[in-house]
Amino acid sequence: MNREGLGAPAPVAPLSALPETFTGNRALDLEEGLIFEIGRAEVCGVDLPVPEGRSERLGGLRRAEAPDLPGLSEPEAMRHYVRLSRMNYGIDSGLFPLGSCTMKHNPRLNEKMARLAGFADLHPLQPVSTVQGALELMRQLSRQLLALTGMAAVALPPKAGAHGELTGMMAIKAAHRAHGRNRTVVLVPESAHGTNPATAALIGYEVRALPARPDGTVDVETVRAALSPDVAALMLTNPNTCGLFERDIVEIAAAVHAAGAYFYCDGANFNAILGKVRVADLGVDAMHINLHKTFSTPHGGGGPGAGPVVLSPALAPFAPVPALVEQDGALTLVETEGAPGAEQALGRMSAFHGQMGMFVRALAWMLSHGADGMRQASEDAVLAANYVRASLMDLLSAPFAERPAMHEALFDDSWLAGTGITTLDVAKALIDEGYHPMTVYFPLVVHGAMLIEPTESESKASLDLFIGALRDLAMAAKAGDMARFLGAPHYAPRRRLDETRAARAPMLRWVRPPSQAAE
Numbered sequence: 388m389n390r391e392g393l394g395a396p397a398p399v400a401p402l403s404a405l406p407e408t409f410t411g412n413r414a415l416d417l418e419e420g421l422i423f424e425i426g427r428a429e430v431c432g433v434d435l436p437v438p439e440g441r442s443e444r445l446g447g448l449r450r451a452e453a454p455d456l457p458g459l460s461e462p463e464a465m466r467h468y469v470r471l472s473r474m475n476y477g478i479d480s481g482l483f484p485l486g487s488c489t490m491k492h493n494p495r496l497n498e499k500m501a502r503l504a505g506f507a508d509l510h511p512l513q514p515v516s517t518v519q520g521a522l523e524l525m526r527q528l529s530r531q532l533l534a535l536t537g538m539a540a541v542a543l544p545p546k547a548g549a550h551g552e553l554t555g556m557m558a559i560k561a562a563h564r565a566h567g568r569n570r571t572v573v574l575v576p577e578s579a580h581g582t583n584p585a586t587a588a589l590i591g592y593e594v595r596a597l598p599a600r601p602d603g604t605v606d607v608e609t610v611r612a613a614l615s616p617d618v619a620a621l622m623l624t625n626p627n628t629c630g631l632f633e634r635d636i637v638e639i640a641a642a643v644h645a646a647g648a649y650f651y652c653d654g655a656n657f658n659a660i661l662g663k664v665r666v667a668d669l670g671v672d673a674m675h676i677n678l679h680k681t682f683s684t685p686h687g688g689g690g691p692g693a694g695p696v697v698l699s700p701a702l703a704p705f706a707p708v709p710a711l712v713e714q715d716g717a718l719t720l721v722e723t724e725g726a727p728g729a730e731q732a733l734g735r736m737s738a739f740h741g742q743m744g745m746f747v748r749a750l751a752w753m754l755s756h757g758a759d760g761m762r763q764a765s766e767d768a769v770l771a772a773n774y775v776r777a778s779l780m781d782l783l784s785a786p787f788a789e790r791p792a793m794h795e796a797l798f799d800d801s802w803l804a805g806t807g808i809t810t811l812d813v814a815k816a817l818i819d820e821g822y823h824p825m826t827v828y829f830p831l832v833v834h835g836a837m838l839i840e841p842t843e844s845e846s847k848a849s850l851d852l853f854i855g856a857l858r859d860l861a862m863a864a865k866a867g868d869m870a871r872f873l874g875a876p877h878y879a880p881r882r883r884l885d886e887t888r889a890a891r892a893p894m895l896r897w898v899r900p901p902s903q904a905a906e
């Protein structure tokens with residue numbers, strides 16, 4: 388088998404002396420090769436008729452040999468993918484502590500609604516007269532987002548938080564242009580998610596970093612000192628990536644506006660303030676909302692993402708097309724910039740109107756929770772994060788701990804000083820305990836950061852088990868139990884990867900080893 392770059396298979400029970408198995412399987416923990424390794428070119432799971440009476444229209448591009456595709460019978464194909472899925476870790480298999488990610492439960496009710504034929508079987512090119520129900524759903528979702536944020540307009544098309552950032556920042560650029568202002572600089576605090584500076588740079592702005600003050604938040608005086616007639620916008624995350632509410636945010640917004648700039652708020656952490664804070668009251672001009680975070684739609688591999696962006700009255704005219712409008716009692720989409728209803732639109736951000744399936748799921752979550760339920764969700768999320776922090780504070784070290792946390796608990800690595808164990812070792816050892824690791828080494832402003840966001844999904848019992856695992860690891864680290872950490876994970880199907888090599892020299896193509904050359 389060709390496993391170069393995949394890491395060596397886990398040795399059987401490295402911490403004790405258990406026998407090796409013939410198959411490499413360990414009971415229900417099944418070893419599985421790549422499909423190229425187990426498939427055979429001569430096998431096919433279906434019988435396809437030989438096409439007859441068709442003319443060749445490939446213009447000489449017909450391949451000389453059959454492609455070397457791995458063939459499997461239907462049960463083999465089924466087993467292959469089921470076995471792979473069992474090696475995966477997801478929110479349906481356990482607590483997902485990734486900070487700044489809001490990995491919450493995806494309710495099955497959402498899935499049921501998204502599978503209704505009237506939503507699931509639509510085509511984006513259908514005449515709008517045949518999709519009035521879907522457009523009404525988009526209008527209701529928009530109303531909910533506007534009610535929750537107090538903003539003037541919402542653009543649904545963006546397909547990720549980062550794409551929403553891009554949309555909001557392009558609206559800011561369009562607004563400056565419309566007012567004849569040529570501004571070149573965007574201010575971004577050092578603790579920002581990497582997508583913030585990347586977005587600003589992508590559309591041609593010079594990014595200037597703002598330091599945080601010792602308490603982990605941005606000081607209005609720092610912002611004032613950095614503002615100038617060149618500054619187009621400030622991008623600020625609230626609550627920020629240290630899990631703290633930016634308490635001077637209203638004053639900061641006022642200073643930004645007084646300098647003729649706009650205030651972009653990164654709304655990825657909206658889950659902590661949902662139903663508690665109307666972002667319009669903070670002076671925000673644009674903010675993306677990750678439906679796959681706050682509004683429970685699937686995240687990561689289960690996506691796709693959806694990142695609607697809400698806009699202030701100053702930016703609303705620049706929202707992208709398609710714009711949802713009501714005309715003569717029916718809903719319709721204005722598809723071209725410049726057309727009535729989209730006179731100053733910045734253009735188009737995606738082929739169609741956005742991720743319809745995610746709109747259905749997000750609205751299902753909103754309606755099943757109601758206003759009181761959404762507020763309680765954010766309260767429970769904040770309570771869970773503070774419970775995790777308080778339960779670990781005596782063993783781990785937490786920066787900025789004078790203030791309560793918002794959606795996530797942040798630890799640094801000073802508690803590991805002198806142990807020879809790193810944040811990465813702790814994260815890997817957590818895999819052996821059956822958890823996805825927390826976010827590590829982010830935010831960059833905290834040394835050896837470990838960022839834990841439990842969300843409101845977890846019961847107290849589930850939080851206690853997770854806290855217990857981390858406490859046990861912390862005590863083992865302090866007691867010098869190096870075996871538990873070095874080389875961890877010990878029990879995963881693959882051992883620790885050389886992550887730098889995997890990132891810098893990824894092997895994206897399987898090459899048939901000479902010993903297996905097809906005859």
Ligand SMILES: *Cc1c(COP(=O)(O)O)cnc(C)c1O
Binds near residue numbers: 487548549550655656
């Ligand atoms: C997740 C996140 C983003 C990016 O959102 P995507 O949907 O992953 O593109 C931006 N900022 C912060 C603070 C985030 O947590």
